[in-house]
Amino acid sequence: MGQPSGPVIARPLVARACGCLREFQHYAVDRYRAQRLAKFQKTRCEVCVAKLHEAQRQAAAAIPKKGEAFRQLPPGTQMTITRRANGTWTGSLTAEGTTVHADGEGPHGVTLALARAWLAATGKIPAVAPAAPPAPAG
Numbered sequence: 001m002g003q004p005s006g007p008v009i010a011r012p013l014v015a016r017a018c019g020c021l022r023e024f025q026h027y028a029v030d031r032y033r034a035q036r037l038a039k040f041q042k043t044r045c046e047v048c049v050a051k052l053h054e055a056q057r058q059a060a061a062a063i064p065k066k067g068e069a070f071r072q073l074p075p076g077t078q079m080t081i082t083r084r085a086n087g088t089w090t091g092s093l094t095a096e097g098t099t100v101h102a103d104g105e106g107p108h109g110v111t112l113a114l115a116r117a118w119l120a121a122t123g124k125i126p127a128v129a130p131a132a133p134p135a136p137a138g
C-alpha cells in the first residue's frame, strides 16, 4: 500500500526519536508522506537502534542464570516467601544486611527474582533496566 514513487524531490534533515538528524526523502508521488514523516520522527535512527539492541543483548547476558544467581548468594542468606490471598507470591531476601523484595506468579519465580534483585542491589551484577519496547519495524 501507498509505496512512494517518482524521483526524490527533497531531502530535509529531520530529528528522529533519538535526537539524531537524518535525511527524510520527499518523493514526487507520496500519498502518505505525513504518516511516513510522523513514523520517521517517532523512531530511532538505524545507528541508535543497533546500539540499543547491543545494550539489551549485553544486559541479558549479564543476568545470571538460575543456578548461578543462587550460587552467588552468601552463606546465611534468608528468604521468606508468602502466598497472598489472590494466589500470587511475595517474598523478601536478606543477606549481609541488605534486604530486597519481589513479587511473582509462583514461588520459583519469586526466589529467582529475589536472588537477582539482591545481586543487583549489592552491585554484584548490573542493575537490570526494564526491557525497552521493541523498535517498530521499518
Ligand SMILES: [Zn+2]
Binding pocket: 016, 018, 019, 020, 044, 045, 046, 047, 048, 049
Ligand atoms: Zn540516533
